[in-house]
Amino acid sequence: MKVFGLTFFIFCLATTTVLSQSLLGAWENTSVAEDGKLVKSVAIFSEGYQTATWFDAKTGAFIKTNGGLWELNGASLTETVEFDSDKPERVGSQITFEIVLEKNTLKAVDDDLVWTRVDDGLPGKLNGAWLISGRMRNGEIQQRDTNRPRKTMKILSGTRFQWIAYNTETKEFMGTGGGTYTSENGKYIENIGFFSRDNSRVGASLSFDFKLEDGNWHHSGKSSKGNPIYEIWSPRKP
Structure with missing residues (x-):
């Protein structure tokens, strides 16, 4: 009985926190890591x-990524897994676990890994999840259906960004990149931390012009390969 009471008290304390x-x-x-290398993990x-x-x-050498709803x-x-570069068979599955969330730390119960808060969604103007919904080709905007299984999502906090290309139907992971960003005076600057x-x-570092128009993010400049791009990203709603 004492053990149950203590466990219940800890659970209530974690829930309140x-x-x-x-x-x-x-x-x-x-x-x-097991080979002695330092590994950084970032969650948005x-x-x-x-x-x-x-x-x-x-070095920023990519190891793995996963995510979803x-x-x-x-x-x-x-968590409902939409992509997993390391274990694609998990796509479509749900994973539930208990967490302890404090002001600046996050951990799963029974897991020693402690995550430290980097930001709370500020100060960047573009925080949220976005899906690419259009591209400029030959001077014309070509729209893209954001409901199809093949997706390119970009997710941003106040200071961190990540894009991911994947397919929820085939469970295929195509690529990702991310790092830090700023969004000031119409300039969106990405500093690549992994690719x-x-x-x-x-x-x-890549610099782009950006503007928010009718709720969409218009993004123009040059890609990592130096090619001119004009993209439209639409907010993704859960």
């Missing part, structure tokens, strides 16, 4: 969607 805080924003952790939570990514803390009920966090397709791009 979670309800008084918010998961929204970016979180990170640095740990030591926006309204309804989240990602978690692991990469070499020194999330829902918090009390201290129970449920699954080309590690040599780590450390590069």
Whole structure:
């Protein structure tokens, strides 16, 4: 009876702590892998969607990423997996676990890994989840259906960003990249911290013009390969 009472008290304490805080924003952790390398992990939570990514803390070499929808009920966090570069068979499954969320730390119950808050969704103007919905080709905007299984999502906190290309139907992961960003005076600047397709791009900075028009994000400049781009991103609603 005493053991049950203590367990119930800890669960209630964790639930109260979670309800008084918010998961929204970016979180990170640095740990030591079995081979002795430092591994950085970054998680971004926006309204309804989240990602978690692991990469070499020194070189930025990509290791793995996963993410999808999330829902918090009390201290129970449920994630519906939309992509997983390491274990694609998990796509479509739901995972539920208890968490302890404090002001600046986040951890799963029975897990020693502690995530530290990076930001709470500020100060960036573009925080949230976005799906690419249009591109400029030959001077004309070509619209893209955001409901199809093949998706390119970009998710941003107040200071961190990540894009992911994947297919929820085939469970295929196509690529990802991310890092830090700023969005001031109509300029959106990405500082690449990891890039699954080309590690040599780590450390590069890319500058774009941006504007919000009718709720959509218009994004223009040059890609990581130096090609001119004009993209339209639409907010993704859970």
